[in-house]
Amino acid sequence: MSELLIVSQDADYYLMLSHILEEAGYTTVLIDVPSEAVPAAVERDAAAIIVDCQPGSQILADIASALKQRGPASEILLIALVAEKTAYLDILKANVDESFTRPMRPQRLLSYLNSVIGVSPDKMPGRLMFDDMRLDAGGRRVLVRGEPVNLSPIEFRLLSALMDNAGRVLSRAELISIAWPQKAFVEPRTVDVHIGRLRRALKRALGRDVIRTVPKAGYAIDIA
Known part of the structure; x- marks a missing residue:
């Protein structure tokens, strides 16, 4: 079973969340000392760190920074559960893999976890484009001629949406609903x-511009 670390100083919230996750087949561990989150995740080979984000807290930024220091090879997901009045800019700066605004429906978190955890990246079919660019949904990465392209989580979701709808123009409203919390x-x-x-x-990696701007309508990506 995949292990999830939950960083929270609210024991009641942890117990509620852990019960939901364990019923779905995950194992959970409470981390009440934030500085121990990343070392514990590495030691235990955890699949994700879930952070209970409170307004004005520096915890998420510190954990994100510690994960970043591990380099692009890190496969530990960082998930933010965002309390009301938490500054969205702080979440954006932390470059989390996914965020959910509380109160939330547990099924939204479970659906996300089920879609990205427990699937070996080398078993994911991925999606090919232009013969030399591959989007690996399971590994949450983009490869051009085998070399990774460094994208933020939002940029990854934007590219995934465009590739899922290759040739079709997606409006800004559609892209917002897909890529942002x-x-x-x-x-x-x-x-x-x-x-x-x-x-x-993408232009640096591919040597050409592959995203088409449609004035007053949105953006599209075309398979050449």
Whole structure:
């Protein structure tokens, strides 16, 4: 069974969450000293660190920084459970793999975990594009000619959405609903910024621009 570390200083919340997760087949461990989260995850070969994020807390940023120091080879997912009034910018800066706004439906978290945990990346079919670019959904990575392309979680989800709908124009509203947490306030201009970063990253790797801008409509990616 996949092990999940839950970083929280609220024992009641941990007990409730752990019961839900364990009923779904996961094992959980409470981490009440945040600085121990990453070392414990590495030692126990945990699949994910789930952080109970409270307003004004530095815990998520510290854990994200510790994971980043492990380099791109780290396969430990970082998931934020965001309490009301927590600054969304703090979550964005932490580059989490996924975030959920509390109160949340447990099924949303379970659906996400079931889709990304316990599946070996080398057994995932992935999706091929342009013959030399591959999006590995299970491993949450993009490879161009076998070399990884460094993308943020939001940029990865944007690319995944565009590839899932290759040739079709996706509006900014559609991209926001796919790539950002539910209930997050995102301006259309923010989509443009992230698409711009994604476009530059892919152009550096592929040597050509593969994202098409459709004025007043949105963006598309075309299989050549």
